[in-house]
Amino acid sequence: MKTQVTVKDMVRLLEEIAPPQLAEDWDNIGLMLGRGDRPVRRLLLALDMTEETVKQAVDYKADMLLTHHPAIFHKLGRITDAGWQQELLLQLAEKGVAVYSAHTNLDCVAQGVNDSLVKRLRIADDDVLDSQTGLGRIGSVEPCSLNEFAAFVKAALRADYVVVGDAGRKVKRVAVCGGAGADLAEIALAKGADTLVTGDVKYHTAQQAVFSGLNIIDAGHQATEWPVLEDLADRLSLRFAEKNWNVVLKVAQETLLLRHV
Numbered sequence: 171m172k173t174q175v176t177v178k179d180m181v182r183l184l185e186e187i188a189p190p191q192l193a194e195d196w197d198n199i200g201l202m203l204g205r206g207d208r209p210v211r212r213l214l215l216a217l218d219m220t221e222e223t224v225k226q227a228v229d230y231k232a233d234m235l236l237t238h239h240p241a242i243f244h245k246l247g248r249i250t251d252a253g254w255q256q257e258l259l260l261q262l263a264e265k266g267v268a269v270y271s272a273h274t275n276l277d278c279v280a281q282g283v284n285d286s287l288v289k290r291l292r293i294a295d296d297d298v299l300d301s302q303t304g305l306g307r308i309g310s311v312e313p314c315s316l317n318e319f320a321a322f323v324k325a326a327l328r329a330d331y332v333v334v335g336d337a338g339r340k341v342k343r344v345a346v347c348g349g350a351g352a353d354l355a356e357i358a359l360a361k362g363a364d365t366l367v368t369g370d371v372k373y374h375t376a377q378q379a380v381f382s383g384l385n386i387i388d389a390g391h392q393a394t395e396w397p398v399l400e401d402l403a404d405r406l407s408l409r410f411a412e413k414n415w416n417v418v419l420k421v422a423q424e425t426l427l428l429r430h431v
Contacts, residue, residue: 172416177268178206180234183409184270188282192275192304199275202241203259204268210234215399216422217392219269223422224258228265230420235262238395240271276398278304283348286397290326291346291367299345299354299361306347306354308361313342316385323367329393330429335376335386339364348394355379369394392426
């Protein structure tokens, strides 16, 4: 007989997978909305709480929505229908959908955002890039030109586009950081990387990196993070089976928030 699961049970499992203590001090993670004793039979995974993913959660009759980016990041003084974020929270609350967010703790943990990125980009012999935070990974790839590797990155991540900063180096040792990791450029260089793959790279940051001898590939914030949702879904499905939990899940379909047209 399948075991009935509550929000509290799901929170404990998610905290095993991505321990809260790994999150940055400025981050907001954990259970954002919901009653701990409510049952969870259906779980939806998404990068963001958006109108699109909330509708999918409601249509799926999800009892819980798991997001990567915090559903609540800045302090809320009130929850009304006056703002988009509060409106979405109200919709979820009215349908009894709990919301849990795992952000920087999922970025740095083993088998998290960056390990999923490493797997998709076929990076071998990888190691943690920033040992202080656990963010980023670095390893080796089959030697190729920057254009060849950029085309591979775009295809592997199903990215709408990639932006390339060419430092004139062949691609052999690659650093990655899902989301926004351009601040790790100096560390990547110090650890022998010739190329950094990340998202949200500012112009002057890219300029500094390229002039310092580091190729930059900006594949976009979402494209460098979505792989973890598929991997996390697989891990959770296995855990549910091991525990004999009566929970089914799926990954939300999300449109790129920022894309080339």
